[in-house]
Amino acid sequence: MSAHHRTWTPALFAALLAVALASGGSAYAGDDIETLTARQIAEKAREALLDAESVRITGEGDLREPGSPIELDLALDRSGNCAGTVGVGGEGSVEIIKRGETVWMKPDAAFWKNQVPGGGEAVRGLVGDRYLRGTTDTGLLRGIARVCDLDTFVDRLTDVPIGAIPLTKGEKTEVDGVGAIPVTGTPAGRTITLYVAAEGEPHPVRLVVASAGATKATVDFSDYDKPVPTATPPAGDSVDLNTLLG
Numbered sequence: 001m002s003a004h005h006r007t008w009t010p011a012l013f014a015a016l017l018a019v020a021l022a023s024g025g026s027a028y029a030g031d032d033i034e035t036l037t038a039r040q041i042a043e044k045a046r047e048a049l050l051d052a053e054s055v056r057i058t059g060e061g062d063l064r065e066p067g068s069p070i071e072l073d074l075a076l077d078r079s080g081n082c083a084g085t086v087g088v089g090g091e092g093s094v095e096i097i098k099r100g101e102t103v104w105m106k107p108d109a110a111f112w113k114n115q116v117p118g119g120g121e122a123v124r125g126l127v128g129d130r131y132l133r134g135t136t137d138t139g140l141l142r143g144i145a146r147v148c149d150l151d152t153f154v155d156r157l158t159d160v161p162i163g164a165i166p167l168t169k170g171e172k173t174e175v176d177g178v179g180a181i182p183v184t185g186t187p188a189g190r191t192i193t194l195y196v197a198a199e200g201e202p203h204p205v206r207l208v209v210a211s212a213g214a215t216k217a218t219v220d221f222s223d224y225d226k227p228v229p230t231a232t233p234p235a236g237d238s239v240d241l242n243t244l245l246g
Contacts, residue, residue, distance in 0.1 A: 033202050038167035038183045044202040045183075045194065050154055052203070053078055053225045061209065061217025069217075074147075081228045082148030091115065097131075097232055098148045103141045104131040104233050126244065131233045134241035141241070172198055175206045176220070190216070 033041050049055075054077035062069045071093065074084035080098065087093030092111025097104040107115070112124040136145035146152045170182035173195070180195035195206040203224050209217040 033181055033196065033198055034172060036169075038169035041169060041181055041196050041202065042167060042183050042194070045196045045204045048201045048203045048224075051201075052150070054150060054223070054228055055221055056084075056223035056226070057219060057221060059207075059217060059219030061215070061219075075223060075226075075228045076148050076150050076153065077228050078150045080145065080149040080151075081230075082144075083229045083231075086147075088115070095131075096144060096148070098136075098144060099230065099232055101135045101137070101145075102133065102232075103136060103144050104133050104238055105141075105144070106131045123244070127239050131238040132241045132244065133233075133238035138241055176222075178205055180205050 033044060036044070054075065056073075056075040058073045060069065060071045069089045071087035072084065074082055074086065074096070076082040081100070082096060082098045085093050085095050088111075090110075091114035093108050094111055095104075095106040106129075107124075109124065116123060134141050136142055165185040165187050168184045170184060170193075172179055172181055174180065175195045179198040181198050182193050182195050184191060184193045186192070189211065191210040193208045193210075194204055195208075197203045197205050201224065204221050206221070207217075207219040208215060
């Protein structure tokens with residue numbers, strides 16, 4: 001599990017950072033971001049992301065060059081709670097729920113087959129349609145603890161070293177009904193466009209990574225400051241991971 005999370009997570013951090021955090025200096029103090037420069041808009045997006053208590057991230061595509069396509073739909077907050085699904089290149093997906101230090105995850109049949117070669121079917125037979133349950137003290141689940149923490153997400157953004165990247169501001173457009181200003185940069189031969197909400201808080205709302213004229217990945221950001229769903233599986237619907245490993 002954690003190996004696949006390491007595959008897409010740093011790439012997402014780096015791509016978002018390359019545009020949203022490529023700014024320098026102070027953010028513009030005005031309210032109308034349409035009057036700002038690309039770098040000022042990027043700075044306001046950075047500050048809005050730093051101030052967020054929670055966010056939902058959905059996306060699909062290839063965030064690396066070369067890489068493996070990912071699919072994700074994950075709500076996470078600064079308390080380390082999360083809920084959603086993460087998929088790996090059409091080779092399986094895992095539903096993840098984390099509340100406090102407890103993690104529940106339910107791999108699908110494709111995941112057992114492709115990601116646990118040789119023993120996946122046997123493990124699936126033991127688990128059935130139940131969740132695996134464990135804590136972040138378990139080695140297999142430590143990576144999920146990092147993925148689910150919004151503080152870690154933001155820290156990794158600021159840790160990625162990049163040089164100055166020229167930014168270009170585009171015309172206002174709509175992203176899922178939200179007016180947004182696109183800001184584009186081209187690090188490492190890829191075109192990365194960050195769409196920033198033009199009204200209300202200037203949150204990042206979409207990140208698009210393109211190469212050779214084709215879209216490689218799209219990541220959407222929504223549900224800022226909305227609580228992560230709190231529902232957890234009943235005890236009878238889960239299997240203790242330590243017991244299974246034993």
